[in-house]
Amino acid sequence: MSETCACVEAWFEAFFASHGAPTATDAARLELKRFHCEMVRDEARALARHLELPPRQITLAAVAGLCHDVGRFPQYQRYQTFSDPQSVNHAVLGVQSLNRHGALAGLPERDRTLVRTAIMVHNRHSLPPALASGRDREALTLARIIRDADKLDIVRIMLDHFNRPGEKDPVVFLGQPDIPGRYNPAMLEAIDAGRIGSYADMTSVNDFALLILSWINDMAFPWTRHQFFVRGHAKGLFAQLPELPQLATFKKRYFEYYAPTSS
Numbered sequence: 369m370s371e372t373c374a375c376v377e378a379w380f381e382a383f384f385a386s387h388g389a390p391t392a393t394d395a396a397r398l399e400l401k402r403f404h405c406e407m408v409r410d411e412a413r414a415l416a417r418h419l420e421l422p423p424r425q426i427t428l429a430a431v432a433g434l435c436h437d438v439g440r441f442p443q444y445q446r447y448q449t450f451s452d453p454q455s456v457n458h459a460v461l462g463v464q465s466l467n468r469h470g471a472l473a474g475l476p477e478r479d480r481t482l483v484r485t486a487i488m489v490h491n492r493h494s495l496p497p498a499l500a501s502g503r504d505r506e507a508l509t510l511a512r513i514i515r516d517a518d519k520l521d522i523v524r525i526m527l528d529h530f531n532r533p534g535e536k537d538p539v540v541f542l543g544q545p546d547i548p549g550r551y552n553p554a555m556l557e558a559i560d561a562g563r564i565g566s567y568a569d570m571t572s573v574n575d576f577a578l579l580i581l582s583w584i585n586d587m588a589f590p591w592t593r594h595q596f597f598v599r600g601h602a603k604g605l606f607a608q609l610p611e612l613p614q615l616a617t618f619k620k621r622y623f624e625y626y627a628p629t630s631s
C-alpha cells in the first residue's frame with residue numbers, strides 16, 4: 369500500500385463507490401474498470417521494478433496505473449458507454465476528476481504533473497512529439513509504462529470476454545458486431561507496416577482481436593512484448609479469429625516476426 373500512496377488508494381475506492389450502478393449489468397461493467405485500474409497499477413509497478421527505476425518512480429507508476437482510468441466511472445455514469453467517440457475523452461475526464469477532488473494533493477507538484485501527463489496520454493494513438501522527444505525523460509518513461517501496462521491488462525479483459533459463452537457485451541466490445549468471417553484487411557496492413565490499427569477501421573469483433581494484436585507495434589518495452597507472448601495472449605487472440613487461409617498465413621508471419629525466440 370505504501371508504494372502506491374495510501375491516500376490515493378483511499379480516494380480511488382471512495383470515488384468508485386460514489387458512482388452508483390442501477391442494474392447488475394452496470395455494476396459488472398463498472399467493476400470491470402475498477403479491477404482493471406488495480407491490475408494496471410500492479411502491471412505498471414512490476415514493469416517499473418523490472419526497469420530498476422528508483423523507488424519514487426515505482427510509486428508514481430503505481431499511482432498513475434491505479435488512476436489512469438478513473439474517468440471511466442463518470443463516463444459510464446453519464447453516457448452508459450466506454451466509447452470515447454460516442455461520449456467524451458475519458459483520460460481528460462479522469463484528470464479533471466483528480467484535480468477537482470485534489471486526489472493527488474499528497475504528492476509534490478512535479479510528481480502530480482508526471483502522473484497527470486501519463487494519464488492524459490495513455491489513450492492517445494501515439495505520444496505527442498514534445499513528450500516523445502524525451503527531453504523530460506521521467507515523463508516519457510512514466511507515460512510509456514502506463515501505456516504498456518494498460519495494453520497488457522486490456523488483453524486479459526478482452527480474452528476473458530472473448531472466451532465467455534453467449535452474447536458479447538456490446539459495451540465491452542464497443543458495439544462491434546459478432547459476424548463470423550468478417551474482418552478488415554486494413555488491420556493486417558497496419559500490423560505489417562509496423563503500425564497499430566485504428567478503432568475507426570474496426571468492422572467486427574474479429575477486428576477487435578486484430579487491433580489488440582497490432583498493439584505489439586506500440587509496446588515500448590521488450591518486457592511487455594515478452595509478457596504478451598509468454599502469457600499466451602498472442603495465441604489466445606489468434607484463436608478468436610476465423611479459420612481463413614489469409615489469416616493462417618498472417619499468423620505464421622506474425623509469430624515469425626514478433627515472437628521471442630526463447631518462447
Ligand SMILES: [Fe+2]
Nearest residue numbers: 436437490491
Ligand atoms: Fe483508459
